[in-house]
Amino acid sequence: MSNRKTLIERFKKRFKNINVRRERISEEFTNSLLLDPYKNIPLGTWYSEDELREKADIHRSRLSKFGKSKINGEMLYVGPKGGIYKISGDGKKKYV
Structure with missing residues (x-):
């Protein structure tokens, strides 16, 4: 019985450590997105x-801080009057 209890305790401890690691990795990824x-x-x-709300918040904060942000593979910029635009293939601003 004692051996079984220690196995269960080890499993619980290991499981908690894995979750803590996942949270830490997620937090580091979020911080790296905010900075670049x-x-x-x-x-x-x-x-x-x-998760979508968090990513949208990161996107909005990057637009505010840097004036640009890449989301879903597209770079978006803040215009002089506050509008959001992307650069089209022919180099023109396309407001979204």
Whole structure:
């Protein structure tokens, strides 16, 4: 019985450590996204609503801080009057 209890305790401890590691990695990734507007913020239907909100917040803060942000592979910029635009293939501003 004692051996079984220690196995369960070891499993619980290991499981908690894995979750802590995942949270730390996620936090580091979020911080790296906040600091670099050229890093892509991927969006997809498989993300939860909370994850999508967090990514949108990161995108908005990068637009405010740097005036540009890359999301879903497209670089978006803040215009002189506050509008959001991207550069089209022929080099023209296309407001979104």
